[in-house]
Amino acid sequence: MPEKVADFSDVTVLVVDDNQYMRQLIGHMLRAFGVGTVIHADNAKDAFREIRLSRVDCLIVDWLMPGMSGIEFVLMVRTSPQSPKPDIPIILCTGHSDRDHVEEGRDAGVNEVLTKPLSPKSLFDKLDSSINTPRPFIITPGYTGPCRRRRGNVKYEGIERRRNKGLQQNDIDSLLFS
Amino acid sequence: MPPISRDQAIARADAMLESVFADYPKHLEATFTEMAALAAAENWEALHIAAHDLKGQAGTCGWPIVGLIARSLDAAFKTGDSAHFADAAKVHLDCMQLCLRSSIQSPNPATEKFLGELDDLVGRMTQTAEKAKIPAKGA
Structure with a gap:
């Protein structure tokens, strides 16, 4: 089977993080992936202006930012009447890997949750999934965002329900799309 | 840039990060200086945010031991036991600086002891806060 190729040369990614070092680090990775344009914002307000x-x-x-948090920003992008692109793919980065936080991200309407520490592999897979295999976009009175059901006919193995923190990335993906 | 395979893209990012990470110890040194200044000024909110940022960043940049200590400091602030924030900040920053000076990047048997002691400290802060009915805070 030929190896899958990715072409991000016509893609523009906006990285929103108050931490300059993390913004630069993510930018380095994205450029290495061949992303055409990488732009940055250090707060949610500027990011919203940039999208417009x-x-x-x-x-x-990033989840934790001074002022408006990452989650509040996601909700604004998804539901504000002023939002120019409510269905834009969103990857949420967080140091929190516990179930409550992952569910909060999912219910805010993110496409993917990426837990820190980041790696090129995890970032590439989330980016590829968000851009190249988007899920149907759902608008209901209680939820706006990508369909929370898992793509395709993948057998759901389930996560360890009793475990309350320290979820692994695979568990997070199961929780997001189960 | 022409389309590239997943493996090629990841390998190229790994190679690019290797050169970036070579300078990370200098960045850590500057970060610890800033965190020490925040502790001296008793600016706990800013120090909590710095610890939370470092928790994810240090592991990403090849210093998981610093990430673990930062995680512990983040947890210490979340207890809400402000009477012991200064002690917690000092001991955590000392441990981070020790790792940097000794070029200890990952957990090893020698770091088990102080990681355990940091866990104990956060446990005692949690108990103190519970007795005083101080609500734990998120970050």
């Missing part, structure tokens, strides 16, 4: 002014194809958003 520029063509942005994907957001990578």
